[in-house]
Amino acid sequence: xxxxxxxxxxxxxxxxxxxxxxxxxxxxxxxxxxxxxxxxxxxxxxxxxxxxxxxxxxxxxxxxxxxxxxxxxxxxxxxxxxxxxxxxxxxxxxxxxxxxxxxxxxxxxxxxxxxxxxxxxxxxxxxxxxxxxxxxxxxxxxxxxxxxxxxxxxxxxxxxxxxxxxxxxxxxxxxxxxxxxxxxxxxxxxxxxxxxxxxxxxxxxxxxxxxxxxxxx
Numbered sequence: 609x610x611x612x613x614x615x616x617x618x619x620x621x622x623x624x625x626x627x628x629x630x631x632x633x634x635x636x637x638x639x640x641x642x643x644x645x646x647x648x649x650x651x652x653x654x655x656x657x658x659x660x661x662x663x664x665x666x667x668x669x670x671x672x673x674x675x676x677x678x679x680x681x682x683x684x685x686x687x688x689x690x691x692x693x694x695x696x697x698x699x700x701x702x703x704x705x706x707x708x709x710x711x712x713x714x715x716x717x718x719x720x721x722x723x724x725x726x727x728x729x730x731x732x733x734x735x736x737x738x739x740x741x742x743x744x745x746x747x748x749x750x751x752x753x754x755x756x757x758x759x760x761x762x763x764x765x766x767x768x769x770x771x772x773x774x775x776x777x778x779x780x781x782x783x784x785x786x787x788x789x790x791x792x793x794x795x796x797x798x799x800x801x802x803x804x805x806x807x808x809x810x811x812x813x814x815x816x817x818x819x820x821x822x823x824x825x
Contacts, residue, residue: 647823651675652816655809659742676735679808680801684722691717723799730787730798737786738806741778742813796799 625687647653654672694717724728747753748770755774757767766772783802784794794802 610740647816647819650811650812651679652812652814652819655742655813656816656820657756659737660752663706672739673732673735676738676805676809677731680805681725683804687717687721691721693717695701720800723797730789733787734798736785736804738802738809740786741783742775742809748776758792764775 621681647656651672654668654675657668658672693713694710694714698707700711700716701707725731740806748755748767750769751757751767751774753774755767756764758764767774770776780795780799781791783799784791787794787798787802789798
């Protein structure tokens with residue numbers, strides 16, 4: 609079963625889940641809540657709750673933002689360290705070959721460096737936009753976020769509408785609007801930060817999904 613359907617049992621509903629179906633044991637909301645507790649703490653678990661259990665996620669919204677902020681800052685620091693190391697390498701280069709490699713290393717580090725931090729930066733807006741993009745409201749309408757569909761013959765195949773991602777495609781223009789920047793500024797300045805942030809979220813949520821499935825198996 610898709611974890612979204614499991615966590616939906618924790619959302620307000622008039623349906624009574626404690627009733628079994630034909631003698632088959634039915635998971636209760638208490639079972640699902642216990643399973644969530646078995647998922648290791650961290651960004652993955654918070655994202656699973658944010659996407660599929662909105663009411664529960666409200667209780668830890670600040671924690672989720674903090675985890676994402678810390679991840680962004682750690683990556684910013686790592687990129688800055690590479691830039692500083694490249695500058696040091698250039699300063700210490702003595703031979704023509706060393707100087708040539710130093711210039712290439714410095715150019716690469718500068719190209720990969722993110723925009724400066726500050727109150728007027730978009731890091732917080734990107735965190736908010738990424739969570740909105742990953743939310744259930746942005747799920748593919750053809751497969752309802754599952755990433756696969758069942759054809760007329762009953763065979764399960766990857767959803768062609770979303771190419772198996774389970775999500776609607778969001779354009780650069782839409783992303784730019786979500787962080788209140790024009791498309792050119794987004795593409796040139798902020799796209800690397802946005803793509804890294806959503807990439808991290810997609811990377812860590814998979815293992816959290818798997819662990820939740822194992823916990824309720």
